[in-house]
Amino acid sequence: SASKELDFLMDDLLGLRQGVSASSPTPPPLTQKQSVKKKKEGGQPENTESSSITVDSGVKDSSPGRKKDAIDDLLGGLSSDLEKIGVRTVPKGHCASCGKCIVGKMITALGEVWHPEHFVCVVCKKELGISGFFEREGRPYCETDYHQLFAPRCAYCKGAIMQNILTAMDQSWHPEHFFCAHCGGRFGDEGFLERDGKPYCTKDFYLLFAPKCSGCGESVKENYLTAANGTWHPECFVCADCLKPFSDGCFMELDGRPLCSQHFHSRQGTLCGGCGEPITGRCIAALDRKFHPEHFVCAFCLRQLSQGIFKEQKGKPYCSGCHNKLFV
Structure with missing residues (x-):
């Protein structure tokens, strides 16, 4: 039958590709017989034995070039052989790699068709027919080479980021590598603060970089005052002697400490000996x-x-x- 003949030819093709040196299992072609009639001297034709012509195509050659040529010849003649035995053949296209016609198995990818053994990673040449692949500018890559060449790099470990990615401070990070540069802790709901290209938790950032209040010595985080060559919490900016706030917004400075007018003149000895009030004019x-x-x-x-x-x-x-x- 036609299907058995097709199976027979495909088995022969597989044997050539694997370098099997055994003789071709295809049956010998039909023997053509010719009857030659000769006339006897008496005018009567005389039957002679038929001459048989046998063509043997089982050529054995182990060289790669010969094998390739044999495969190409067999592929080229396969369509015509199938046509002779009544099987209609339709070409599946030409391989995007080698340009030859595809008769057997094929892979469709990147808008083209390929021999399975020709659809490979452009870097390591690994076959991609049984595994996934990545495309870049119309070229296929295996997963390892694609990530090695094109994946974003973690700003901390410089390694390729293959799965989850975290973007912060205009850089890419592995999520587990984005932590406080001082204590190494992960950031919670309060987020992070940046200094010199490094992330810090709010506690360490204020501890390391925030100005300190000249009154209490603690970090100044939000509202603050700048006076007497220092930074102050609003509630800490009071007279250094009586600890009362400056209700009128006016203060006197002495040795870097803010003082109300009364205690400034007291320290300076400029309180009137009669009324006890500060002397601001002639005295x-x-x-x-x-x-x-x-x-x-x-x-x-x-x-x-x-x-x-x-x-x-x-x-x-x-x-x-x-x-x-x-x-x-």
Whole structure:
């Protein structure tokens, strides 16, 4: 039958591809017989024995070139042989690699057809017919070579990222390699903060890089004040002596510490010896103290000692008249 003849031819093709040196299992072609009639001398034709012509195509040659030629010849004649025995053959196309006609098994990929043994990775030449493949610019790659050549690289380990990928700070990371650069902990819901191209958890970032409050010494994270050559929490910016906030927003600075007006003048010795208030204008220095001019008065008659002439008695100023009446 036609199907058996086709199976017979395909087995013969497989034997040639595997380099089997046995003689071809195909049956010998039919013997053509020719009858030659000769006339006897008497005019009667004389029958002679038929001459048999046998063609043997079982040529054996172990060289690769010969084998390839034999395969090509067999493939080329296969269609015509099948046509003779009544089997219609339709070409499956031409291999995208070798350009030859495909008769047996084939692979369809990348919009073309291939011999199974010719559809291989362009790098390592591994056959891709029984495994998956990756395409790049119309060329097939096995999984290993594709990731090695084209997969994104982890910013931490520099290795190829083949599955899950995490993108942060304009770089790619393995999810397990994206952690705090200081403590090595994974980031939670609070996220991360970046410094010099490295990620940090919020705790370590503020500990390492945030300015410290000049009042309490803790990290300043949100609202802050800059004053007296330092950074402050708003609630920590108070008078260094009385610890009261500056209600009017005005403060005095002494040795890098903020002071209210009262305690600044107290430290400077510029509180009036009469009224106890700060002296901001002209003053009179006497009795190891300073006075507003209008507050430097006689301790008895309370008249202003405008001319600066006074007499002292037990640390108090007196005018000459009162001093003479009281102490002379």
